[in-house]
Amino acid sequence: MYRLFHIVQKEFIQIARNKAILPLMTVVPIVQLIVLTFAANNEVKNVQLAIVNHDQSTYARQLIQKIQVSDRFILVSTPRSSKEADALMQGGEVDIVLTIPPKFEKRFYQLKSGKIQLLVNAINGQQATVGASYLSSIIQSFNKEIRSDAAPQLFVQKVNPIPRIETTNSYWYNQDLDYKYFMAPGIMGELVTILVMLLTAMNIVREREIGTIEQINVTPIKKWQFILGKMIPFLIIGFVLLTIGLTAGKLIFDVPFRGNLGIIFAYCLVNLMAVLGLGLFISNLSNTQQQAMFTTFFFVIIFILMSGLFTPIESMPKWAQYLTIPNPIAHFVNVMRSVLLKGSGFSDVWFNFWVTGILAIIFNTLAVWSYRKVS
Amino acid sequence: MSAVKIENISKSFDTVLALAQVSFDVLKGELFGLIGPDGAGKTTMFKILTTLLMPDQGKAYVEGFHTVKDYKKIRRIIGYMPGKFSLYQDLTVEENLNFFATIFNTSIKENYHLIADIYGQLEPFKKRRAGNLSGGMKQKLALSCALIHEPKVLFLDEPTTGVDAVSRAEFWEMLGRLKAKGITIVVSTPYMDEASLCERIALIQTGKILSIDTPEHITNAYHKPLYAVRSDDFFRLMKELRGQHFAERVEPFGEYLHLTTKDQITEHEIHQYIQSQGHSTIELSAIEATIEDVFLDLMQAN
Structure with a gap:
């Protein structure tokens, strides 16, 4: 134990002296948490819109006004002809072209259906589909308004007998659908995992690159002491990072803490064990810090993109959904969101616990096995 | 043990x-x-x-x-x-x-x-x-x-x-x-x-x-005749000696050349040869072998 204590102490001195690692561990995560939480917002805003108005009527103007009031749309242009509008779409300047045909108002009063055309630029998938549905709902409600307010006498017989289904929504666990509440906990989990994995992967390989591992290898230091001596400091760093992240999340975004924070820290321990094992495994297989860096990047990018942090796992193809099972970040993101926002208890996140536990056993076995191979 | x-x-x-x-x-x-x-x-x-x-x-x-x-x-x-x-x-x-x-x-x-x-x-x-x-x-x-x-x-x-x-x-x-x-x-x-x-x-x-x-x-186990030699034109001397049939090995050792000869030539004859090549300020003396001489000799033998 005495020896282990000194190895851990040595590791901490080295970390504290490293000018690159210290800011990497403190400033960078907070900046990322703030920037990503604000930027990674799935709400569709600022859809670029062009309106071709062939009918200079009151209704046409009212509809345009109604659309302009919404903060989701920016009216960039009102071209005179469809040709001009097509050119704008071709040039990528607008996401949606709305065309109001001639005699739009007149046809309405003649009790014929009024037709409106929506051209949607589907290259930007989310902007297009979500934007189009927002726009449709605006047009629908406008339709309802003019039928009931502006011309009730025209529709007296027709409107009343038609029954309607009215839907009202309530968003559980996140009343106002505030994306920041949704993103911040996930990003915290992701940041802790990535940083610890990267730092661990670079560590042993650094000793090999500088040659210090040779001096260590001729001493009676035991393998478990050496590996544990490397793991303990990074476990502690991981916990400090999580604490910083949670504090920042509360102070800056006022993220609700509905569940038990103990569950989060307990899960963090299991998760870090898995990630440390993977980091050490990568470190053992690499000869240079550069190799370790690139291998870690490969894993990190897959882990993040398939973690359900930015795109929901449920909308991935079936095979990709299975691939998220051995992904420690996916579990961390899920635990953070469930416990913080929903107040989930231990039994609700039990699946995440045991899968991550198995990952920890697999990765650490690989780490110990590969360490023997090399030395 | x-x-x-x-x-x-x-x-x-x-x-x-x-x-x-x-x-x-x-x-x-x-x-x-x-x-x-x-x-x-x-x-x-x-x-x-x-x-x-x-x-x-x-x-x-x-x-x-x-x-x-x-x-x-x-x-x-x-x-x-x-x-x-x-x-x-x-x-x-x-x-x-x-x-x-x-x-x-x-x-x-x-x-x-x-x-x-x-x-x-x-x-x-x-x-x-x-x-x-x-x-x-x-x-x-x-x-x-x-x-x-x-x-x-x-x-x-x-x-x-x-x-x-x-x-x-x-x-x-x-x-x-x-x-x-x-x-x-x-x-x-x-x-x-x-x-x-x-x-x-x-x-x-x-x-x-x-x-x-x-x-x-x-x-001490080095039995071949060995001389330290130098002159005013060090590199020409080295090249010339290396071309001679009596020289087994010529190696630069700091300011001197170490010349290992085959048995049949005397110190006097070497001196005469160097002089005949137009060198001046010639120094030539028989010396004891160093480790490096032995090493180079063993290396060549292998």
């Missing part, structure tokens, strides 16, 4: 044969030198003896322990100073020494007597990071760290490479004092002039041992 015993050790890396059937013994308390140029196999030998590498063939023992089977026991009783500086550059002098002491379950205080005259010179800089030390000081720190647990056998792989002449001389004095304390020392060096400071040496070249003996015996 010998401190180190090596029996028919061979080791290859892919297709390169680093050590071929090497055998030798190092006696207890001996200062033993492994002398050879870069790439001769010295470092490979050290890595096998310090249990960092396994030999392909043969056996090696350190203090009676087998280097493969008893590697854990060996690691407790040896001190190793690798050729490349491998202490923590971001730790201070004191932290490095302290760290290696605690790994061996000892303390600086306990074994201070062993390193007193080496570490004593470093103590004014004990708060300085190892990476900021000069070459000579780094080497003293590495030696202190290798000694802190009172090893029985000390393995020093090219400890004086890249160190200035004064520090080199100092370092050999230190080794002499350590030897007096009863520590067996195996040291390798590419510098032939350091060979005479060892009690016994092994000359090694491309993985083979050329000769093992005391430096005196090795040089």
Whole structure:
């Protein structure tokens, strides 16, 4: 134990002296948490819109006004002809072209259906589909308004007998659908995992690159002491990072803490064990810090993109959904969101616990096995 | 009993044969030198003896322990100073020494007597990071760290490479004092002039041992006529002598050429020949062979 204590102490001195690692561990995560939480917002805003108005009527103007009031749309242009509008779409300047045909108002009063055309630029998938549905709902409600307010006498017989289904929504666990509440906990989990994995992967390989591992290898230091001596400091760093992240999340975004924070820290321990094992495994297989860096990047990018942090796992193809099972970040993101926002208890996140536990056993076995191979 | 015993050790890396059937013994308390140029196999030998590498063939023992089977026991009783500086550059002098002491379950205080005259010179800089030390000081720190647990056998792989002449001389004095304390020392060096400071040496070249003996015996065994010669035009002289049938070998040694001749020519005749080539300020004298002469001769014979 005495020896282990000194190895851990040595590791901490080295970390504290490293000018690159210290800011990497403190400033960078907070900046990322703030920037990503604000930027990674799935709400569709600022859809670029062009309106071709062939009918200079009151209704046409009212509809345009109604659309302009919404903060989701920016009216960039009102071209005179469809040709001009097509050119704008071709040039990528607008996401949606709305065309109001001639005699739009007149046809309405003649009790014929009024037709409106929506051209949607589907290259930007989310902007297009979500934007189009927002726009449709605006047009629908406008339709309802003019039928009931502006011309009730025209529709007296027709409107009343038609029954309607009215839907009202309530968003559980996140009343106002505030994306920041949704993103911040996930990003915290992701940041802790990535940083610890990267730092661990670079560590042993650094000793090999500088040659210090040779001096260590001729001493009676035991393998478990050496590996544990490397793991303990990074476990502690991981916990400090999580604490910083949670504090920042509360102070800056006022993220609700509905569940038990103990569950989060307990899960963090299991998760870090898995990630440390993977980091050490990568470190053992690499000869240079550069190799370790690139291998870690490969894993990190897959882990993040398939973690359900930015795109929901449920909308991935079936095979990709299975691939998220051995992904420690996916579990961390899920635990953070469930416990913080929903107040989930231990039994609700039990699946995440045991899968991550198995990952920890697999990765650490690989780490110990590969360490023997090399030395 | 010998401190180190090596029996028919061979080791290859892919297709390169680093050590071929090497055998030798190092006696207890001996200062033993492994002398050879870069790439001769010295470092490979050290890595096998310090249990960092396994030999392909043969056996090696350190203090009676087998280097493969008893590697854990060996690691407790040896001190190793690798050729490349491998202490923590971001730790201070004191932290490095302290760290290696605690790994061996000892303390600086306990074994201070062993390193007193080496570490004593470093103590004014004990708060300085190892990476900021000069070459000579780094080497003293590495030696202190290798000694802190009172090893029985000390393995020093090219400890004086890249160190200035004064520090080199100092370092050999230190080794002499350590030897007096009863520590067996195996040291390798590419510098032939350091060979005479060892009690016994092994000359090694491309993985083979050329000769093992005391430096005196090795040089005395050189029976060929040897002359030191110089003139005002050093390089022309070297070229001309190399073209002569009586010259077996002509090598530059500092300010002089070492000329090994075949038996049939006298010193007088050589002098006459050099004069006939138009050289002036000629110096020519018969000399005793140095280790380097022997080494070059053995190398050529192989």
